[in-house]
Every structure is written in structure tokens, then in C-alpha cells.
Amino acid sequence: MDLFVIEAPLKARTLETILKRLGFSAKVQATKGHLFDMPESLDVPAIDSRMREFRRVPKDVEVVKRLRSEALMAENVIIATDADAEGDVIAWDVATLIRDMHPNPLRVRMKGLDDDSVRASIDAATPVRKADAVAGRTRAIVDRLIGASFSRPDVGVGRVQTALLGLVQRDKPSTLRLNLVAPAKDGGRVFMAEAPCVAPFDPEIARRLTGMALPMISAGTTSTVASPAPHMGDIMVRAAEKLDMSPRETDDSMQRLYEQGRLSYPRAGSRGVAPATAAKIEALLRKAGYNVDRNAMAPKTEEDVHDAPFPIGGKVDLTTNPQQLGHDEGVRAQIARDLVKTGLRFTSQPGIGAELVPFLIKSGFSQAVAEKVGSLDWRRENGPRFPGQVTWVNGSSLETRRADAVLLEAAINAKLGRPSTWAKHIERFMERNLVDGDLQLTDRGRAWISKSPAGLLDPRISAAIEYACERPQPSAFGNPDREPWEINAEQIVRSLPEPLRAPLQAMIAKEAPRAKIDPISDFGFDRSVMADMDGLTLTHAPAPIED
Structure with missing residues (x-):
């Protein structure tokens, strides 16, 4: 046996x-x-x-x-x-x-x-392979050293958590999203653009913009586009918007679906699929009534270990609103809906947003606001129908998003955390009362910033450490007296800026070398x-x- x-x-x-x-x-x-x-x-x-x-x-x-x-x-x-x-x-x-x-x-x-x-x-x-364990073991060593060196009773310091705090301080993410609509001069579908409500926008300016009827704009050159498959982070953001689920709730649902044999491996950071997987997805979605084409699906990159998550274990309901299916099946159905678009071919046409600038200045908006609106990615798509598609847009709007979804999106873009830790990090950060429900820093958040190392507040440092953990140098291997993760961690610490490096090295210098x-x-x-x-x-x- x-x-x-x-x-x-x-x-x-x-x-x-x-x-x-x-x-x-x-x-x-x-x-x-x-x-x-x-x-x-x-x-x-x-x-x-x-x-x-x-x-x-x-x-x-x-x-x-x-x-x-x-x-x-x-x-x-x-x-x-x-x-x-x-x-x-x-x-x-x-x-x-x-x-x-x-x-x-x-x-x-x-x-x-x-x-x-x-x-x-x-x-x-x-x-x-021992080499496969190097990233995880290295990360554990470096993260423990950071926490032990810089945390104090009134401030918790961590590589990812402190970087999230710095991200909020630096970028000032907003839970408000501005969705703008402009008609097309050719009489075709309207052009749409979206932007977070951050400088030069503010809530008052955003409301003024959404209350205006913008003039018609010209169309640019049409191109064929492919929609990438959603990775785990994308799925958690989509579930927040469509199902009002927290990232942790979506993470839990995806894990349950995986354990029940109804979803492929969930903690994937890939936005593509292998050819054999594309064929499975094509068969599943065609049974649901959508004529998708496996050749339209984005392939995995060379660095991708897993396929993007996809439903397995039988048919999927694409006709019922996912909100009516409960958390688990709602997430599964939403993943399938997004995969339908991945398997269809669309044409994309940019709108010439610069044509809006003179109108907006004449309407009393500042040069900065007018130029920002003009520089947005104005676009319209044409192609087959897909489930959940919005076929009619009434006009511009100001949308309020979940704070945890906005923060997750920012963390992914800053390369903070990994698919297996995204939900945990976001949940823990929100529970610490460092920001309010609109992602504005609280008094506690400002106090933590004042007591945290400036280097760790920079998300780029955390992302660089993550990158180095996963890509050890050849010199980390081959020393019979030391493990590769020990050498990799040492090399990472040596590469850090002096204000971070010195305390870490001073802490371990007190401990004599131990035997394996x-x-x-x-x-x-x-x-x-x-x-x-x-x-x-x-x-x-x-x-x-x-x-």
C-alpha cells in the first residue's frame, strides 16, 4: 500500500x-x-x-x-x-x-x-527537491528577523503589514471610483473610462463630473484584444464587487470548492492557462451554451506554476445571478462567467479623451482635472455577448467600493504578499484599526507610521525581498555546512539599506553558530x-x- x-x-x-x-x-x-x-x-x-x-x-x-x-x-x-x-x-x-x-x-x-x-x-x-523549499524557508527567516528587530509593545512591524501601511500613506487609495461615459461621434457605442477618486479628483469634483453630459469624442484605431483569465487576487476583488464578499470569505470559499473537487487549485497567481486546461474550460463552457474558443484564452507564462483557477467537477450555472447562489457556488459561477469572456474575441477601440479638455476647462474645472480626464483610458469594446455583461449604461457614476477590495488591489499591484497570503494580510491589516472604512489613516495608523522604519514603509523593499526569496543565487547552494535558505537569507539582509541591515545583523551577531x-x-x-x-x-x- x-x-x-x-x-x-x-x-x-x-x-x-x-x-x-x-x-x-x-x-x-x-x-x-x-x-x-x-x-x-x-x-x-x-x-x-x-x-x-x-x-x-x-x-x-x-x-x-x-x-x-x-x-x-x-x-x-x-x-x-x-x-x-x-x-x-x-x-x-x-x-x-x-x-x-x-x-x-x-x-x-x-x-x-x-x-x-x-x-x-x-x-x-x-x-x-530541497531547492523548492528555499523560498519558504528564507522568507520565514527574514520575516522573523524583521518582526523581532523592529516590533515593540505598542507597534507591530512586519515586512508586508508595514509596507501596506506605507502604501496607504503614499498612494492614499480611495474607496470611491469615478465611472465616466462619453458619447461617440460616429454614433456607435459610448466610450467609458474609470479612475479612483484621488488627486486631482476629490468627492466634490467627482460628483460634478458625473452630473455633466460630456460631449462626443472621436474613435481611435480598432484592435483585437484578449481578456486574461482572473488569478486568485482578481477573483477576490470581483467577488467583493459582485457578491459583497471580503477577500477572506472568498479565499475560504475557493478552498472549500477545491477540497470538494469543484474548483482547480485556487491559490494561483497566473492569468493564463495551459493548452490542455484551455480545452477543459472550452468543453465546460460550451456545455453551458457559450461558443468559446480555447485558442482565444491567454496562455501561461514561463514563470507560471499553476493555471488560473477554473471550475471542475461538473456543470456550472451561468444563467442564475451569482448573488442568488450563496458564497461557494456564487464564487464558482462568477469565475466561470469571467472565463467566458476570456474565451471570446473582442475588438477594442480607444476614444480620443483629449477632445474633452477644452470643454471641461470652459465648464470651470481646473487644468489638472481636465487633463487628467482627457488622459484616462477611454475605450469601448465590441464582440459577442457574455454573462453579466452590462448592455446599457445610463451615464457617469460615482461608485463606492469595499475598502478591503481596494487595499487588496493596491497590494497586488505593489507586489505585496502572495496568492496564499493575500486574504490573510488584508484581513489582519483591516482589523488593526490603522485605517477607517474609507482607507483614511486613523490616529493609531499615523502613530504606527511615526514609529516604523522608513525603509519598511516603502512597498518596494518588501517586494524586492519577496523577489529575492523566490530567486536564490547559485552561490546559495553547494555549501555542505549550511542550508541554502540560510545563505539566501544572509545575502538578502546584506543587500538591504543600512538602516534596516544594521539592526538585523546586530541581533543575530549575539548568537553563536549552532550545529545542523x-x-x-x-x-x-x-x-x-x-x-x-x-x-x-x-x-x-x-x-x-x-x-
Whole structure:
């Protein structure tokens, strides 16, 4: 019998049932999240001068013992933890914990929990690679050092949270969105443009603009456009606008749909799909009555690991308003609606917004406001009908958006966080009372800004650290005395501006270098299965699993 290792216990029964249908004799064991963890308190960083986490210990000893016992009896071990950076960390931890019994387990990244997706994922299995765990382990080290070095009892400092605070201070995002409409000189469809209500706009100016009948403008050159598939962040923003759901509510719904085998892997940052996936989406949407073309769908880029999320596990309701379907099915239907447009071909025509400038100045608006309106992306689209399409626009409007959706959109554009952490970061930030419901800084928010390092308030620093975590230099590998994530973290800290670098280096300089920790012998797990191993002959020679 084979052993499949996953993270969430709720997925175990679903996966076991699918594996049985596919002809596998397998047992599924859940890790219940991370197997190892650092102390919750940041009073002691527990990171030595060479970036080694010397207090990283098992979270639940019984889970580890059970995992090793099940691995001992298994013919093969397949590690199917989540297909993201955290799942890669857990996969490597599992591999090191069972290396004396199974030196070469397989890594499977589940594309979805339906029969076809599970089979395709297993067919694409690879060895477990230490290199895949470097991003997650590096990020944990750097983020812990930042929190321990700069946080104080009255101010929490974190790489992403503090950058979000700086983003609000710098960009002053608004929950008001200005939607403008101008008629076309050729008598065709109107041109539309949108903009957040930020300088040079303000609420009063925005209301004046929406109350005006703008003059006709000319059309530019027509081009064919493709609509990208929505990634997880786009889906959370759309669900906020269409279903009035918070990012966390949408994240939870997508995870439930995934575990039920009704949505592909949700935490994807891709706005494209592979050819085989495009064919699946085409078949699904054609059954729903839309003549989509797989060749019109945007392909994944070379850096994309996952396809953009898409419905699996049966038909999808494209006729009922998603608001009437409840959270889970409403999200699934909204994803499908947006994918319909992805599979259709449209022509896009710009409007010559500069023609509005003289009219607006004559109407009493400032030069800055008039030129800003003229420079907006005025555009109209022509093409096939798609579900949820707005076929008639009454005129310009001022729209109030959810604050959490606006902040999420800003975070994505600033490259803060990842698909697996976007919802968590936004929820935590909004709960801290640093901004009000209109994303205006509160007294507490201003106080935190005054006590936070200027470098960490710059979102570009956080984004650069994220980038470096995911792209370690070749020099991070090959040192037998050190782990690649330790070297990568050291290189990242060295590259930071001096006001950030010096406190981090000073903090770890106090800790003498520690020896490498062996997760089997140092925690006594070699003895935990010793009795069971008496009389057994291992078919594999124990060997380290290195790249």
C-alpha cells in the first residue's frame, strides 16, 4: 500500500475515495499544516549568526510519530502537500523525516481534487527537491528577523503589514471610483473610462463630473484584444464587487470548492492557462451554451506554476445571478462567467479623451482635472455577448467600493504578499484599526507610521525581498555546512539599506553558530519506530535527498 501525505485532514477522505476509483491501494495521512515551527514569541529570535533557526521544533510530536509509522509500512510515499511555497517547505520536512525509510519519495502538486486532475497530477510527479523549499524557508527567516528587530509593545512591524501601511500613506487609495461615459461621434457605442477618486479628483469634483453630459469624442484605431483569465487576487476583488464578499470569505470559499473537487487549485497567481486546461474550460463552457474558443484564452507564462483557477467537477450555472447562489457556488459561477469572456474575441477601440479638455476647462474645472480626464483610458469594446455583461449604461457614476477590495488591489499591484497570503494580510491589516472604512489613516495608523522604519514603509523593499526569496543565487547552494535558505537569507539582509541591515545583523551577531539539526535523531524519532523495524529489511539504502 502506498502512503499519500497531504496537509488538511478534511481532504483525506476525498482523496482516498478518488485514489480508490483510480485503482490505487493507498492511505492518506495529513500533516495538519506545518510539521515544524519556531516559538510564537519574538522576544528571542532563535536565529544564530549564520541564519540558522535553532529552535525550530515539531509542532505536534504525535503527528510526526504517526507519519513515520505509516511511512514504515508503505511501499511508496507520495507527498501531495499544497502546491505553493508553504507546501514545498512541508514536503521537504516530510522527506527529511522519512529519509531513513524512503530516501526518494515523490512530490505531487494537485491541480484539483477530481479524478482527471488527480490522475494528471500523479502522472506529473517529480522527486522532492530541497531547492523548492528555499523560498519558504528564507522568507520565514527574514520575516522573523524583521518582526523581532523592529516590533515593540505598542507597534507591530512586519515586512508586508508595514509596507501596506506605507502604501496607504503614499498612494492614499480611495474607496470611491469615478465611472465616466462619453458619447461617440460616429454614433456607435459610448466610450467609458474609470479612475479612483484621488488627486486631482476629490468627492466634490467627482460628483460634478458625473452630473455633466460630456460631449462626443472621436474613435481611435480598432484592435483585437484578449481578456486574461482572473488569478486568485482578481477573483477576490470581483467577488467583493459582485457578491459583497471580503477577500477572506472568498479565499475560504475557493478552498472549500477545491477540497470538494469543484474548483482547480485556487491559490494561483497566473492569468493564463495551459493548452490542455484551455480545452477543459472550452468543453465546460460550451456545455453551458457559450461558443468559446480555447485558442482565444491567454496562455501561461514561463514563470507560471499553476493555471488560473477554473471550475471542475461538473456543470456550472451561468444563467442564475451569482448573488442568488450563496458564497461557494456564487464564487464558482462568477469565475466561470469571467472565463467566458476570456474565451471570446473582442475588438477594442480607444476614444480620443483629449477632445474633452477644452470643454471641461470652459465648464470651470481646473487644468489638472481636465487633463487628467482627457488622459484616462477611454475605450469601448465590441464582440459577442457574455454573462453579466452590462448592455446599457445610463451615464457617469460615482461608485463606492469595499475598502478591503481596494487595499487588496493596491497590494497586488505593489507586489505585496502572495496568492496564499493575500486574504490573510488584508484581513489582519483591516482589523488593526490603522485605517477607517474609507482607507483614511486613523490616529493609531499615523502613530504606527511615526514609529516604523522608513525603509519598511516603502512597498518596494518588501517586494524586492519577496523577489529575492523566490530567486536564490547559485552561490546559495553547494555549501555542505549550511542550508541554502540560510545563505539566501544572509545575502538578502546584506543587500538591504543600512538602516534596516544594521539592526538585523546586530541581533543575530549575539548568537553563536549552532550545529545542523537532524530532525530524526535530534528529536528522538529514530527510536520511535525502532521496535517496529526489528526483523524488517529495508528495500532502500538510506541516503540524503539533496539536489
